[in-house]
Amino acid sequence: MMLFMLCTIWALGLFVLFTDPRRTPIRWASATAFVGGGGYLSGLIDEHILIAWADTLAAHPDLEQGLVLLSRTASFLCQTGLPYTFLLFAIHSSESLSAKTKTFVQILGLIPPLVMLAITPIYPVLSFNYWIMVAWVFPYFFAASFLLIGRYRDERDPLVKKNLFYTNLLIIVPLFLVFLLIYGMRIHNNYEAWRYNGWVVAIQFIVIIAVSLKYGFLGVRLRVEKRRLDSTLRALTSGVQIINHTVKNEVGKISLYADRIHDYAEQHNQPELKEDATVLLQSAQHMLNMVDRIQTQLRDVNLREQSVPAAGLITEAIHALRPFTAKQQIEVVTELDERLQLLCDPALLREVLTNLCMNAIEAMKTGGVLNIQLFLSKKHLVVSVADTGAGISRENLARVLDPFFSTKKSGTNFGLGLSYCYHVMQKHQGLLELSSEPGAGTTVFLLFPKKRVAVRTSTARSESEETNR
Structure with missing residues (x-):
């Protein structure tokens, strides 16, 4: 059982690491898994290796002492390193902290583990003062959780936000249970409760696989x-x-x-x-x-690419649809970042925007609000087209991108509009995401890769405007 849990935790760490090893938060998330596995490495040595090889080790006392020292060290690193690596994962995931602040907290955060190293006997018997441990371990946990939840709350990119939601769910909840069983129970002299962590980790691993396949956690279902x-x-x-x-x-x-x-x-x-x-x-x-x-x-789409102001394309599409919005008393609200230049096929993208806006207008036959946003997230240039119409049911939402599927009853509609929009976005190496709730409207997100985006400075914008004049 110990070997199985050790392999499971370290496999999870490798799985996380290989999703994007260049990103610092990913590396700290992987480190959290590897450090957490230290407890099972210690258990494997104490309860299996030392017992199964007792006769052999009796003839090699140095090897036995080395294994005991390895066990105690692994347990110490697990118990002091787990809260630290989790905190560092949260800190480096946060976008509200500066690089200097992250470095400062990373160094400052080492003080409690180093204090524990100074006051804790490790060999031959590991003996923690768990009241001192609880005094800093749980503040680390709650600070990390606060940062992760704040990062999720502030994120505007729908794809990243969905990923953050499942990341938080699959890390914060299991770690809270792990911390309770390791530290919380030991201040009450219950030193065997940690064994239940095996169930926590096993369920966490199964749920991660299930979520990856169903909801696109770490991009698996998306592909x-x-x-x-x-x-x-x-x-x-x-x-x-x-x-x-x-x-x-x-x-x-x-x-x-x-x-x-x-x-x-x-x-x-x-x-x-x-x-x-x-x-x-x-x-x-x-x-x-x-x-x-x-x-x-x-038809197959062939791009004729230009670098154009993304806000200008959106404004042109809205202007062309003004007779429709005026007729149905639809208020158009825009929030556009004028600095963003997008490498795209402007004619095709204008057609996509017109298609999405017309869908939104047709969903608000008795009036409403058409809200269009353009902003730059950490990974994408995002265009969102949101309406306050009737929304789409959960069953239909899963099928709206399927060719020839349509919720409209018009005989002139073939259900190819969103499929065409998806096709155009695919040609731009982008994504099309939908979010809808019956009675609350629908939002369509166009996500363009950041490599297609340039941010104009105020000086460059002024020079461009002067040239146009």
């Missing part, structure tokens, strides 16, 4: 879902091209014969037959129009 939608769009594009060719050939025949019938009816003065032929011609043209519209929305 699976992206592949599924991409393959669907490719299959549809190929299929529509084949159908389009076939339908055009057959409709061409229908049109030819309908036209001949129309001429015959006109020559022989047969108005009823002429009217029937006209209906056939109109139906044939309608079929061609429908196929062309579907093919247009599923």
Whole structure:
């Protein structure tokens, strides 16, 4: 059991580390797992290795003493290092603290563990004063939790915010239980409660895997879902091209014969037959129009990229839709960072913005608020289009990106709008995320990678404006 738990915790540490080893918070999160595993390393040595190899070790006392020292050291590092590494993970995750503050706290935070090193007998028997431990361990835990929750509360990027929510849930709650079982119970002379940590860690590991697959924690589901939608769009594009060719050939025949019938009816003065032929011609043209519209929305997208002011694109899209917002008494509220330049295809992006805004307008038939924001987060340039309409049910929300799925009852809607928007965002190496709640409206987020963004300084902006004048 000890070996299994040790491997599980260290595997979790490696799993976290490999998600993004260049980021300091990730490295401290991984360190928290590895330091926490020290307790099980100590238990493995004391309860298995020293007992199973007792006869062999009796003949090698130096090796036995070395194993005992390793066990005590691992336990000491676990109990003093776990709160410290957790605090450092939270500090380096915070965006409200300066680099100097983080360095200062990192150094200052070492004082309690060093004090414990000075006053704690480690070998041959590890003997902590747990009243002193509790006096600094729980303040470290609550300070770290406060920073992590604050980071989640302040985050505006929906993708990062979702990741932070599950990170907090899967770290703060299990660690609180671990701290209670290790430190809290030992001030009451219960030195065996720590064994229940095995259940806490096992449940935590299972939940992390489940959340990763279902909600996209650490990006796992995002890649699976992206592949599924991409393959669907490719299959549809190929299929529509084949159908389009076939339908055009057959409709061409229908049109030819309908036209001949129309001429015959006109020559022989047969108005009823002429009217029937006209209906056939109109139906044939309608079929061609429908196929062309579907093919247009599923066509492959070729980018013609320029670096343009992102706020300007949004303003243009809103201005073009002013007759619709005025007719339905919709208030348009914008919060746009004018400094942001985006490398994109402006024509395609304008089409995406128009599509999203029209969806929002159609969801607010009795009026409402259309709120559009443009801002730069830690990882993305984010455009959010939010309405105060009826919202989308949970069942439909999971399907809105599927081609040909639509909640609209109009016969002219093919359910390809959001699929097309997704396709355009994919070509920009970006993401499209939706958030909706019935009765509370819908928000669509366009997330562009930061490598496509440039931030104009006030000087550069002034020079640009002077050139335009």
